[in-house]
Amino acid sequence: MDHHMEELAWNAACLRLEDYLRAHAVEPRERLLALTLSILAEAKSAHDKLPGLTPLECTMRIASKKTDTWFSLLAGDPARAARARIAYFAGGRNDLFLEWPLPEDFVASIRSAGIEAGPALEFQSLIRRELDYGAMQDIARETWDRFSWGHVLSAFALWLAIFFAAWGIYLKFFQ
Amino acid sequence: MKPFCGTDSLKPDVISLRQALFLATGAGITICGILLMVAILRVDGFSVLEWVLLGLFVPLFGQIAFGFTIALWGFLILLAGGDRYQVMRTLPEPPAAGPVGATAIVLPVFNEDPDRTFRGLESMFRSVEATGAGGAFDFFVLSDSNDPDRWVEEETEWLRLCVKCQGFGRIFYRKRRVSLHGKSGNVADFCRRWGKRYQYLLVLDADSVMSGETILRLARVMDANPRAGIVQTSPQIVRGKSVLQRFVQFATRLVGPLFAAGSNFWHLGGGNYWGHNAIIRLKPFIEQCVLPEIPGHTAAARHILSHDTVEAALMHQAGYQVWFAYQEEGSYEEGPPNLTESLKRDRRWCQGNLQHFWFLFAPGTPFTNRIHIFFGLMAYLTAPLLVFFIGLSSWDSHVKQRFAVYVAEPWVPVSGVWTSGVLLALTLTLLFLPKLLGFLHLLPRTKEFGGVTRALLSTVLETLLSVLLAPVLLFFYTKFVVLTLLGLRVTWKTQNRDESSIPFGEALRTFGAPTLCGLAAGAAALVWSPTLLPWLSPVLAGLVLAIPTAMITSSEAVGGWLRKLGLLLIPEEASVPPVLRDLDCPAGEDAMAVSGVMQVAISPEVNALHSSLLRRSRARARHKADHLAGLRKRLIEEGPQGLARRELSALLWDAEAVELLHRDIWLSAEQDLHPWWRHALRHYNENTIRLDRRDFQGL
Numbered sequence: 001m002d003h004h005m006e007e008l009a010w011n012a013a014c015l016r017l018e019d020y021l022r023a024h025a026v027e028p029r030e031r032l033l034a035l036t037l038s039i040l041a042e043a044k045s046a047h048d049k050l051p052g053l054t055p056l057e058c059t060m061r062i063a064s065k066k067t068d069t070w071f072s073l074l075a076g077d078p079a080r081a082a083r084a085r086i087a088y089f090a091g092g093r094n095d096l097f098l099e100w101p102l103p104e105d106f107v108a109s110i111r112s113a114g115i116e117a118g119p120a121l122e123f124q125s126l127i128r129r130e131l132d133y134g135a136m137q138d139i140a141r142e143t144w145d146r147f148s149w150g151h152v153l154s155a156f157a158l159w160l161a162i163f164f165a166a167w168g169i170y171l172k173f174f175q
Numbered sequence: 176m177k178p179f180c181g182t183d184s185l186k187p188d189v190i191s192l193r194q195a196l197f198l199a200t201g202a203g204i205t206i207c208g209i210l211l212m213v214a215i216l217r218v219d220g221f222s223v224l225e226w227v228l229l230g231l232f233v234p235l236f237g238q239i240a241f242g243f244t245i246a247l248w249g250f251l252i253l254l255a256g257g258d259r260y261q262v263m264r265t266l267p268e269p270p271a272a273g274p275v276g277a278t279a280i281v282l283p284v285f286n287e288d289p290d291r292t293f294r295g296l297e298s299m300f301r302s303v304e305a306t307g308a309g310g311a312f313d314f315f316v317l318s319d320s321n322d323p324d325r326w327v328e329e330e331t332e333w334l335r336l337c338v339k340c341q342g343f344g345r346i347f348y349r350k351r352r353v354s355l356h357g358k359s360g361n362v363a364d365f366c367r368r369w370g371k372r373y374q375y376l377l378v379l380d381a382d383s384v385m386s387g388e389t390i391l392r393l394a395r396v397m398d399a400n401p402r403a404g405i406v407q408t409s410p411q412i413v414r415g416k417s418v419l420q421r422f423v424q425f426a427t428r429l430v431g432p433l434f435a436a437g438s439n440f441w442h443l444g445g446g447n448y449w450g451h452n453a454i455i456r457l458k459p460f461i462e463q464c465v466l467p468e469i470p471g472h473t474a475a476a477r478h479i480l481s482h483d484t485v486e487a488a489l490m491h492q493a494g495y496q497v498w499f500a501y502q503e504e505g506s507y508e509e510g511p512p513n514l515t516e517s518l519k520r521d522r523r524w525c526q527g528n529l530q531h532f533w534f535l536f537a538p539g540t541p542f543t544n545r546i547h548i549f550f551g552l553m554a555y556l557t558a559p560l561l562v563f564f565i566g567l568s569s570w571d572s573h574v575k576q577r578f579a580v581y582v583a584e585p586w587v588p589v590s591g592v593w594t595s596g597v598l599l600a601l602t603l604t605l606l607f608l609p610k611l612l613g614f615l616h617l618l619p620r621t622k623e624f625g626g627v628t629r630a631l632l633s634t635v636l637e638t639l640l641s642v643l644l645a646p647v648l649l650f651f652y653t654k655f656v657v658l659t660l661l662g663l664r665v666t667w668k669t670q671n672r673d674e675s676s677i678p679f680g681e682a683l684r685t686f687g688a689p690t691l692c693g694l695a696a697g698a699a700a701l702v703w704s705p706t707l708l709p710w711l712s713p714v715l716a717g718l719v720l721a722i723p724t725a726m727i728t729s730s731e732a733v734g735g736w737l738r739k740l741g742l743l744l745i746p747e748e749a750s751v752p753p754v755l756r757d758l759d760c761p762a763g764e765d766a767m768a769v770s771g772v773m774q775v776a777i778s779p780e781v782n783a784l785h786s787s788l789l790r791r792s793r794a795r796a797r798h799k800a801d802h803l804a805g806l807r808k809r810l811i812e813e814g815p816q817g818l819a820r821r822e823l824s825a826l827l828w829d830a831e832a833v834e835l836l837h838r839d840i841w842l843s844a845e846q847d848l849h850p851w852w853r854h855a856l857r858h859y860n861e862n863t864i865r866l867d868r869r870d871f872q873g874l
Binding site (some may be wrong): 012016020024025054056057060061064067082086089090115116117119121122123125126128129130131134136137 | 338461463465538834838841856859
């Protein structure tokens with residue numbers, strides 16, 4: 001990769017990283033720049049060891065890993081990392097993003113945030129009753145049981161034959 | 176007026192007397208009409224055709240007569256100062272304080288606009304909180320949405336609302352994986368999961384709004400009347416923007432109170448349930464109202480589509496009362512924006528109401544519920560009967576030259592003509608007198624309707640519009656009934672759109688057929704029986720003008736112009752109730768709306784929310800993981816348009832796949848991303864509606 005191409009590749013990585021951090025609500029420019037530069041520096045040194053990756057892939061892997069780790073630490077349990085992420089966004093403390101250690105009250109507020117989509121389940125069965133629909137049901141059932149398209153078609157064919165026979169007789173003998 | 180000391184104090188004599196009065200009035204008017212018709216037809220002896228005509232006339236006239244009877248009794252009741260036997264009158268004045276039964280307020284949604292749905296929910300939540308008894312009420316959004324974008328948007332709106340209103344633990348969201356049996360299945364699923372936790376269930380529609388005061392009063396009335404199984408409110412149609420919406424909202428104010436009071440007069444505790452804006456006693460509902468199957472030769476045919484009427488019948492059959500709290504204010508809904516949407520809804524109702532036929536003859540169905548079912552059936556069945564009647568009577572008139580004699584020599588008294596005039600006058604009275612009575616009823620409050628002159632002009636306009644729309648509805652109802660009876664589906668050559676207006680091309684496709692029918696019938700009358708044409712003209716005019724009628728009634732611009740003129744006004748427009756404020760999206764905000772799929776893929780917040788709401792499977796089959804990986808790859812390479820809706824849904828149902836999608840999108844090089852994603856990533860931070868962080872401080 002020549003120097004110009006490499007510069008373009010790192011430029012793309014930098015832009016993506018900025019977008020990623022802004023998607024995490026890192027809005028103040030100073031903070032955004034500081035985080036971007038720190039992760040980019042880390043990515044550049046890692047890229048030397050992993051030349052198979054593009055600068056963008058390398059940078060975003062590091063950013064993604066850092067973020068996942070930070071949310072897992074914040075949640076205290078990796079299984080609750082997604083909920084910690086929601087609580088972080090709701091908490092409005094974007095100045096603390098990727099910082100460690102964190103203020104205890106912030107960590108406590110994240111861990112205690114109750115984000116439940118439903119109360120505890122208390123299952124019960126709903127039992128469908130058979131309903132008696134009276135005589136109409138019997139009539140309908142008998143009709144369905146006896147109904148067949150074969151019968152309909154044969155009856156239709158029979159009446160068609162009778163009609164044409166009568167028509168033929170009329171034409172032959174009465175006209 | 177004596178107080179109503181509870182629904183248990185209602186004597187059977189009162190119910191019997193009222194039902195006898197109601198049936199006698201309706202039957203008496205019907206018999207008058209039949210005698211007049213017999214007098215017309217027997218002039219030169221009855222032919223077979225005329226016997227058929229008489230046979231059709233009886234149910235058609237009967238329906239008009241009983242409709243009028245309901246309005247007449249309603250007017251008399253309102254004139255007398257209201258009905259003593261109203262369920263809400265069992266509540267003490269001033270209202271009692273103290274705890275109320277635990278109530279779940281459920282909002283089943285299916286691809287509705289999440290912004291509007293959650294704004295309504297927010298209004299209700301705040302209104303309930305303001306009563307001071309909010310702790311007794313939990314809110315549930317029960318989603319059956321199969322549009323992945325809508326699904327994610329609903330989740331985002333839910334989170335926004337919970338954060339904004341401190342609603343965690345009080346406002347819940349549930350998405351069903353399998354949307355079995357539509358809305359009734361959705362509510363049944365709620366009952367199965369959480370029904371034990373609550374005493375009452377308040378069912379809403381996505382566009383329903385109810386004030387906290389009304390919700391609290393409904394819960395209190397259930398507490399006070401242990402035999403009340405369902406209390407149905409009379410939701411007022413509000414926020415009309417298009418001409419059709421304004422027409423419907425004014426019509427419900429004009430004649431609605433009469434029909435509501437008249438209905439309560441005859442059925443009392445044997446009322447009907449409309450499926451929303453009603454409170455239900457959960458225990459008997461779960462035990463007694465699980466929908467049975469109706470006879471049918473396929474599973475789909477055995478499923479009840481229109482569940483509400485059946486649930487009311489089952490509740491009543493189980494010994495519980497179903498009341499109509501028709502004078503309770505603070506219950507609202509919105510009307511369909513245009514004729515096409517209104518007809519789509521009618522088509523569903525038609526199919527559902529025709530299924531109720533089975534309950535008409537089912538042993539044990541209470542009498543009042545049989546009447547409700549019969550009226551529901553006749554609401555649609557009369558359309559083909561009326562078409563048949565108009566056709567046959569036109570033929571009969573042509574053969575007998577009934578009108579020709581009258582037109583040629585009007586001064587010559589012709590046998591039967593006077594009787595025909597009386598019958599015509601009676602029919603018109605039955606059709607239009609309720610509107611006059613409705614106007615008289617709103618006379619003391621005309622200020623709320625823009626003043627006497629404007630209220631009168633609105634009444635005339637409403638009447639003209641209803642005359643113009645009736646033949647179009649007649650045409651489509653006939654089509655719905657015939658296709659339903661043949662077991663065929665009605666398809667629409669239209670798309671669901673947010674805006675109400677119907678463009679010309681769409682109007683032509685949908686309403687071309689009634690226009691052609693009107694023109695053909697008019698031409699036939701002109702050629703074969705010109706004297707008949709003036710008598711058919713009200714029906715033919717409605718059909719011929721179907722296309723412009725559909726277009727004009729769908730127009731929000733014309734609707735706004737009518738509002739500026741002070742026509743078709745309703746009291747809620749003069750003074751907007753607090754619960755209806757803030758339901759509109761602030762100007763400009765809607766332009767920033769972004770795709771839900773984009774949000775779930777790009778936004779770390781929405782992605783985390785979505786995946787945390789999904790149940791994680793402990794182990795996944797290899798082939799499933801491969802399939803999802805393939806879908807993920809295609810989504811990234813081909814954009815959301817490259818996947819079918821069910822493929823997107825399959826991907827969004829898997830928590831791990833959703834998290835990996837988020838990671839893959841951010842980690843992919845530009846050239847590996849579909850242009851849709853490149854654009855989305857570049858503009859995500861600028862264009863996305865970010866959850867308003869000022870509202871989040873309290874979490």
